[in-house]
Amino acid sequence: MKKFYNRKKELELLSNADKLKSKHSIMTILIGRRRIGKTTLALQNYSSSKKIYLFVSKKDEHLLCEEFIEEIALQLEIKVFGKFTKFEELFSYILELGKTYQFTLIVDEFQELGNINNSIYSSIQKLWDLNKDKTNIHFIACGSIYSLMKKIYEDKSEPLFGRADFKIDLKPLKVPVLKEILYDNHKYTDENLLDFYCLTGGVAKYIELFILYDVFDFESMLDKIIEPNSLFLQEGKNRLIEEFGKEYGTYFSVLSLIASSKTSRSEIESILEKNVSGHISRLENDYSIIKSIKPIGAKINSKVQKYEIVDNFLSFWFRFIFKYQSLIEAENFTRLKDIIRRDFSTFKGRLLEKLFIELFKQKQIYTTIGSYWERGNKNEIDIVAIDDIDKIILFCEVKLSSKRLNMNDLVLKSKKLVEKYKNYKAEYKLLSIEDIGKIN
Numbered sequence: 030m031k032k033f034y035n036r037k038k039e040l041e042l043l044s045n046a047d048k049l050k051s052k053h054s055i056m057t058i059l060i061g062r063r064r065i066g067k068t069t070l071a072l073q074n075y076s077s078s079k080k081i082y083l084f085v086s087k088k089d090e091h092l093l094c095e096e097f098i099e100e101i102a103l104q105l106e107i108k109v110f111g112k113f114t115k116f117e118e119l120f121s122y123i124l125e126l127g128k129t130y131q132f133t134l135i136v137d138e139f140q141e142l143g144n145i146n147n148s149i150y151s152s153i154q155k156l157w158d159l160n161k162d163k164t165n166i167h168f169i170a171c172g173s174i175y176s177l178m179k180k181i182y183e184d185k186s187e188p189l190f191g192r193a194d195f196k197i198d199l200k201p202l203k204v205p206v207l208k209e210i211l212y213d214n215h216k217y218t219d220e221n222l223l224d225f226y227c228l229t230g231g232v233a234k235y236i237e238l239f240i241l242y243d244v245f246d247f248e249s250m251l252d253k254i255i256e257p258n259s260l261f262l263q264e265g266k267n268r269l270i271e272e273f274g275k276e277y278g279t280y281f282s283v284l285s286l287i288a289s290s291k292t293s294r295s296e297i298e299s300i301l302e303k304n305v306s307g308h309i310s311r312l313e314n315d316y317s318i319i320k321s322i323k324p325i326g327a328k329i330n331s332k333v334q335k336y337e338i339v340d341n342f343l344s345f346w347f348r349f350i351f352k353y354q355s356l357i358e359a360e361n362f363t364r365l366k367d368i369i370r371r372d373f374s375t376f377k378g379r380l381l382e383k384l385f386i387e388l389f390k391q392k393q394i395y396t397t398i399g400s401y402w403e404r405g406n407k408n409e410i411d412i413v414a415i416d417d418i419d420k421i422i423l424f425c426e427v428k429l430s431s432k433r434l435n436m437n438d439l440v441l442k443s444k445k446l447v448e449k450y451k452n453y454k455a456e457y458k459l460l461s462i463e464d465i466g467k468i469n
Contacts, residue, residue, distance in 0.1 A: 032213065035206045036070055039197050043169075044075040046195045050131060050167040054124075056157070056192055058139075058182055061199030062340065063173045063268050064234030070199065071135045071169050078167075079105055080133045081123075085141040093145060094119045105130060116142065117152035124156055127164030139170040140177035150181060154188035174272055176315045201231025201340070204387045210236060216245035219465040224250065227380045230341030235261075251369060255362050262357055265346040272316055276308075281351060283308055284338060287319060288347035290379075292335040309336065318343070325399045325413040326449055333404060341380060348376055374429060382411045382427045385460055388468040389414050395423075401446060408442040412460075415450070422446065422453040427460045434459035 042057075049055050061067050072082065081104045083097050091114040098119065102109045105126065113119040123134060136142075142149045157168075170193075172178035182193050202210075207225050211217040224247040229235040238260075244250050254261040265281075273280045283305055286297050298305055312319045313336075321334045338344040349369050350357065356365040382400070389398050389412070396417040401410040412425035424446075426439045439457055447455050 033069070033073065034210060035202055036066070036073075039070055039199065040073060040075050042195055042197060043070070043073070047076040047078070047133060047167045049194075050078075050133075050165050054127060054157070054161045054164045054166040054168060055194045056168045056170065057195040057197065058178065058193045059169055059171045059197045059199065060175060060178045061173065061197075062175065062232070064232050065173075065199050065201065066233030067171045067173065067199055068135075068137055069233065070197075071137070071171055076133050076167070078131045078133055080135060081105065082135045083137065085136060085138045085145070087141060087144070090114065090116055090145050101126075105132065116146060116149050117156070120153055121156055124160040124164050124166070127160070127166040131165040133167040133169065135169045135171060137171045138173065140172040140174045140181060143177070143181070151188045154192060157192060175317055176272055179315070201229075202233065202236065203231065203391070204384060205391060207231060207236075210240070211245060214240065214243070214245060219462050220247075221245050222465055223377060223381055223384060223462060226384050227341055227377045228254065228345060230343070230345075232340075232342055235342060247373070251366055255366050255369070257360065257362070261346075262350060265343060265351055268343075269318075279303075279305065279308055280312065281347070283312065284318070284343070285347045285351055287336050287338055288344050289352065292337065294336070322399065324403070325397065325401045325415070326446060333402075337383075341383075344380075345376065348372075378427075378429050381429060381462065384465065385425065385427055385468065386412055388465070392468070401443075403445070408445065410439070410442050410446075413446065415453070420453045421456060422450045423456045423458060425458045425460050429462055431459070431461040431463065434461060 046055050046057050059067050059071060072080065081101055083100055085093065094113040094116060098109050098113055101123065113122065181187055181189050184190060204222070204226060207229070208217065208222055211221055211225060225245060228250050229239065239245060239250060239253065242253055244253055253259065269280070270277050282301055283297055286300060291297055291300060294306065294309060309319070313321060318339060319336045320339055321336055323331055323334045327333055338347065349365070353365050353368060386398055389395055394416055395414040397415040399413060401413045402408060410424055411427040414423040414425070415421070424439055424443045426434055428434050436457060436459060439459070443455065
């Protein structure tokens with residue numbers, strides 16, 4: 030049996046929500062990017078009740094209803110009489126069943142229902158409000174198009190606003206879990222952990238594929254990613270074109286530049302020769318694909334900021350696959366792999382900083398963790414971690430190789446912050462790949 034990693038808190042939430050359905054029906058929304066493991070989580074064994082799993086595919090409403098009725102009959106082991114051609118009729122019937130049976134209803138790709146019939150969410154809201162207190166269903170709405178799911182449940186003008194009792198925003202697996210996976214497969218080295226972190230970003234589906242093919246080192250993973258018919262080659266497009274719609278070209282250009290270290294708005298706009306403030310704002314606030322980073326100690330209204338792509342694999346995809354699309358179309362995979370090998374150390378050097386930040390966060394002793402630089406990218410410090418309780422400020426320089434680390438440079442670059450936090454004890458660390466396993 031395949032091991033199910035982590036997700037302890039999410040399973041506890043689903044279990045608690047499921048128990049409450051004995052009093053009245055409960056609605057949970059489960060959102061997260063494609064391939065993050067939502068369906069696997071929703072189908073885990075957190076309930077003693079039967080589960081009905083319905084996947085919303087892109088087809089006519091009456092065909093979808095026919096398919097759903099077959100699933101309901103099969104999974105609840107009941108006979109269903111009559112035909113349903115509208116989802117409203119079907120949902121009314123499901124709620125009627127909820128007066129007799131206790132069960133968990135999982136609707137996967139829930140955001141697609143609006144494309145099939147734009148009145149469906151109003152119908153669900155009306156029927157849910159009328160029947161919630163008389164039925165015993167745990168209704169889990171799963172969705173992978175982040176902006177649409179947020180709109181359905183968090184926009185005040187939408188019918189399902191305020192209807193969810195619980196929300197899970199499923200994130201990638203954390204570094205300690207990636208470490209556990211490598212140990213379980215007898216492939217742990219600090220280098221492998223960093224490469225695994227860079228190329229999977231903790232996304233469950235990619236991890237599952239690498240486990241299936243027993244590939245955990247950089248070269249083996251690269252061979253699987255860059256090969257004919259690899260799912261990885263179209264992954265960015267498959268995931269994001271539906272999110273962005275017609276304007277995807279500009280969004281892709283912005284993301285490609287951020288992935289190539291053009292991380293300030295002014296740099297991006299000077300290259301694209303257009304104002305992209307709206308695109309950047311939506312990428313951060315609506316889609317949660319990028320996040321802005323300000324230097325430690327910066328004022329709230331400071332305009333000194335950079336952007337980074339949140340998802341490691343997407344960052345890799347835009348840096349190497351989207352950028353060199355012409356090589357993929359020409360099926361010149363050898364040349365593309367050579368380019369990735371040539372430039373990968375620069376790419377993973379940035380992600381090594383991110384990995385150490387994650388490890389420091391896991392320790393749960395620092396109140397603020399980030400990076401520091403001054404205007405014009407001067408006096409850059411890779412990691413600054415502040416403990417406001419014990420009054421400690423930690424400065425870290427991070428390099429792939431320990432030979433390139435320099436304590437004197439780090440001390441000099443930290444002078445302004447040391448002065449700003451003069452009541453704090455200053456500590457300094459030099460960190461390279463071989464230190465990954467030493468941060469507990």
